[in-house]
Amino acid sequence: MRAVFYLFTFISFYLFLVPCxxxxxxxxxxxxxxxxxxxxxxxxxxxxxxxxxxxxxxxxxxxxxxxxxxxxxxxxxxxxxxxxxxxxxxxxxxxxxxxxxxxxxxxxxxxxVGKYIDSEKATHNSTNRLTNQEILRIPALFGEADPIRAMQVMPGVQSGIEGQTGLFVRGGGNDQNLVLLDGLPVYKPDHIFGFFSTFDINAVEKVNLIKGGFPARFGGRLSSVVDVEMKTGRVDQSSRGFSLGPLITKAYISGGFGKITYHISGRRTLFDLLIAPFINSSTDNNLAFYFGDANIKLEYNISKNDRLVFSGYYGKDRYDQTRIQPQNTSSTVRTSQELLSWYNLLGNLRYDKVWSDRLTQNTYIGNTIYSYENGSAFSEENLLRRESSSLLYSADVAETMFRTSLTFKGKKNNILKVGVNSSYRRFIPGRFTIANSTTISGIEASQDTMFSRIASSNFDHNFYAEKILDIGEKISLNAGVRFGWLNGEHFKIQPRLSVETKINSKDELNISFASMRQNTHLLISGTLGLPRDIWIPANNDLPPQDSWQVALGVKRQLKPGLRVAIEAYYKSMNNVVNYRPGAGVTSSEDFSELVVKGKGEAYGLECFVEKSVGRFRGRLSNTLSWSWRTFSEINQGNPFPYRYDRRNNLYITGDYSVSPNKILLSAGFTYQTGNPITLLNDRVLPLNRELSIGSFLTFADVNGYRIPPTHRLDLGVSFQKIKNNYERVIAIGAYNVYARRNPYYVNVENERTLDGLRGQLVKVSLFRLVPSLSYTIKWH
Missing domain, CATH: 2.60.40.1120 (Carboxypeptidase-like, regulatory domain)
Structure with a gap:
């Protein structure tokens, strides 16, 4: 009760300070x-x-x-x-x-002609923003502009694996990013094994990436907030568009009537429709491999002061391969099948209310579901007998969310935001379905077995207060606090502070501090973007993850449209998890017995240069960073580099308008030092060969070896034609122009020599030179 009393005293104090x-x-x-x-x-x-x-x-x-x-x-x-x-x-x-x-x-x-300072925007330290048009200017894999991939060129961000859309921000994991689509969290924001994100560029208005100095209204993850806002329609102008590329076709329609506006978009891969039939007709394989998604946003302007907004998303991936193997020596036919699929389903309803020129309210209610399944089946059949067996593994996570916030606007840039967030999460971390059947002379005997890990849930409640104001003409401040409860316990106070000081008309100094909490864990079993990672809730055995981060930066406006920023950061993390050595997703043990808890540490220096006006525009970002993990039962308790600890990351992107609104040239260069891996050290044989003791493996230090660095050059050119009622764009591009063999992953393969087995590293490269061509037309 004392904490509640202090809380309401704090709110009343701030409300009293807001001028009327x-x-x-x-x-x-x-x-x-x-x-x-x-x-x-x-x-x-x-x-x-x-x-x-x-x-x-x-x-x-x-x-x-x-x-x-x-x-x-x-x-x-x-x-x-x-x-x-x-x-x-x-x-x-x-x-x-x-x-x-x-x-x-x-x-x-x-x-x-005048000067007006927006404190709320100015004090967003460690923040990068990209609009729809800026994303389209960046060369992309397969010619598909991707909002998440575009964020990888920002300082402090790493992609993880070559060609994928993972975001590893300031030493954090992919699960430590709060990815929001119109305010609703997305648990798996990627398609096709991580090569594309869930966000269709036709549906995206803009993307904000917050890496530190988090405003109090955001919480639930440790490393970043990726806030994606969907496009809205217009009553006064309807439009529609269609785009055809080498792998993906997409379309959208946008407009409005009366008080209602709409924006609907969708896309689908063409691989299974164009290429798979040739594979299926020429071999004994049947292949189905695709992804598709759809977005919808509806707005109903009830009145000048009342608005109702619905946002929805559905996306699904499926990989299904069947192999038929006739046996030459008999009439027996063997059939094997592999299945992998997952989907995201989101629905969000928002109500905006303007109570007065000083008070507004936003209320959200929504639900998000992420589900995946992975299975295999085998059958053998002849004239007399048929045997079949199958194993299907599936997992789900769902979250129902309610959020409401009030914004009080006072004199100048004196703003107070207060709000309540509540979430109910449901986890099914694994269902196993096993089926076996035998048929002899028409008589069938079958046995089905199904068992599941114990389903769990948690209630996550948060209250926040956030103050935005100017102190004089040179200091802008965003101060706040977030109070959180998990299942009625695990109480946490998370203070936030972000300060901007104007040294002179061109230079700024920024400092920020943020304490964060995450009430979920992601158990990672692989690195290839497959959906086999498991979301589980925090509880007494696996406490919530906590972190705190401090950042210090300077900005300089060299001239209008040209700025440079340098920022240093330090982040400490607690209760991060990792599988114990030898444990995995298919184990039936309780998760608290499969994982170990540890600590994380990350620090680095970021540099960012941007030119945003003129015929030539570009960005240069470079990050020098370190990221460590420490677990008592791994690497003998010694700190080791995080799996995506790349020491140096350099990105250069630029575009040049040869002819305004007609021809645009774009280029992007990427250089990253290699990420660390753990190598096999030796195979130890027993001293007494007569003993029934097999050999065992020993390993070097965890993540003690780094794979070769990756670098590539991407080029693109687009030809645009604009008329009164339509716009046409033909885009030609090339990913990895000089065909560099960048390592996708590294295997250790044994080679037999006169002295026995000798291990050697084999680098597997996925993308060399990848050309692209797309045609887009929009009608207004």
Whole structure:
């Protein structure tokens, strides 16, 4: 009760500090790009008459308060990469004025007519943002622009394995990323063994990656927040598009009528439809291998102050291969089958309420499901007898979420956010179904066995308070605290602080601290992107994961559209888990007996240079980092490098507009030092060969050897044609232009010599030179 008393005292104190200003008028609306129709977050709107302005929020919305009933107002609107424009508003008494900015310029000239600081945006340290158009400018594998793969070029982020969409942020695991799709968590955000993410570029408005200095409203993971916002439709403009590539075809439709807007998109691979029939007709194999997904977003604007939004997603992967092997010496036919499939299903309903010009509320309720199954079957049949057996393994995790938040806006940039998050998670960490049958002369005998690990669940409740304000003209601050309970216990206070100090007109100094908690664990059994990893809940035997992180950075604006940032970080993690040596997913033991708990440590230095305006644009990011794990029962209790500890990561991307809105050249270069692996050290034979004791293996230090570094160059060119009612894009690209044999993984193979068996390392490469071609057409 004492903690609750302090909590409400804290909230009341902040509410008392929020000033109450009274305005007679308000100019508000949405700012969009004239060409793409995308909302523009961070656009500047400046009112010349009152020398005041606003910055559009994440929905492209702005509002400017006026204290008289003048008949004319002049708004100057600007956004990076777009033409600055002036709008005159007449007879405005709380007027709604939506704004369309003209398309991108080849040479941008920016004139600063006023100054307005958005504290909420400015104090997001360790944050990178990419819009839909920026993602499309980055060369991509198979020509498929991917939001998650685009995030891999940011400092502090590693891809894990060559060609995959994994995100390993500041020494953390892939499971330590809170991946949100319109506010709902995604438990497996990838397709086709990790080569593509679950996010269709046609459905994505923008992506925010937060690596540190986490605002108090985010929680549940240790390393990062990947916040993906889906596109919304427009009542005043309908559009539709179709794209055809070497592996994937996709389409979308967007528009609105009355008070309702919609945006629907879908995509599917073509491999099973185009290539698999030739394989099946020429061999005794039958292959089904595909993925597909669909997105939908509906908005119902009930009134000016009330809005209802539904977001939905469904995606499925399936790999099914059947081999038929007739026996030459008899009439016997042997058939074997392998099955691997998984899916994500998400549904989210959000209600936005504007209570006043100072108070807004957002309420979410949603559900997310991730399920997968992996199995095999075998049968042998002849004229007299048929035998068959099968094994199917499946697992599920589902989360039902409720969240509501209040935002109080005070004078200038004095903002208070308070909210409650509650989640109910259900885990089925493994079901085994075994079936055997024998048929002789038409008489069948069968036996089915099914057993399952014990299903479990947990309740996760959190309350947060977050304060955003300016202290003078040079200091912006985001301070907050998050209170969490798991199943009525495991109480945790998570303080957050992010401070930005303006040294001068060009330089900024940032410092942040964040304490995080994760109430789930992912038991990782492989590295090839297969869905065999198991989500399990935290409990008394496997306590929640905890971390704290501190970061210090400096930024410098060299000139308009050109900036450089350097940031150092240190992160400590506790209660991270790993399988015990020899344990695995198919074991029937309790998970607390299969894993060990340990600690993690990560630190590094990040450098980021970005040019965001003009005909040439580009990014350079370089990260020097270390990541360690320590477990009492692994590596004799000594620290060892984390499996994705790559010491140096360099990414360079750039694009050049040869002809504005017509021809765009793009390139990307990647260099990563090799990640560590554990090697077989020796095979030990018994001293007395007559004893019935087999040989056993010994291993070197855990992750004591590093595979060769990876590097590649990707190129792309797109030809764009824009008319009044349609837009056409032909994109040609090449992944890994100089065909570097980058290691996908490394095997140890034994070679027989005169002295016995000799082990040698064999590097397996997957992607050499991969060309791509895609055709996209959009109708407006």
């Amino acid at each position: 200003d009274v305005y007679a008028q308000e100019i508000s609306g949405i700012v969009r790009s004239e060409i793409s129709g995308e909302i523009l977050e961070g656009a500047s709107i400046y009112c010349l008459e009152y020398q005041t302005g606003s910055i559009t929020n994440e929905r492209g919305a702005y509002s400017i308060k006026c204290n008289s009933y003048d008949t004319t107002f002049t708004l100057v609107v600007s956004y990076v990469g777009h033409e600055q424009d002036t709008f005159t508003i007449k007879n405005c008494g709380s007027t709604v004025q939506d704004i369309l900015l003209r398309g991108e310029l080849s040479n941008l000239s920016v004139e600063v």
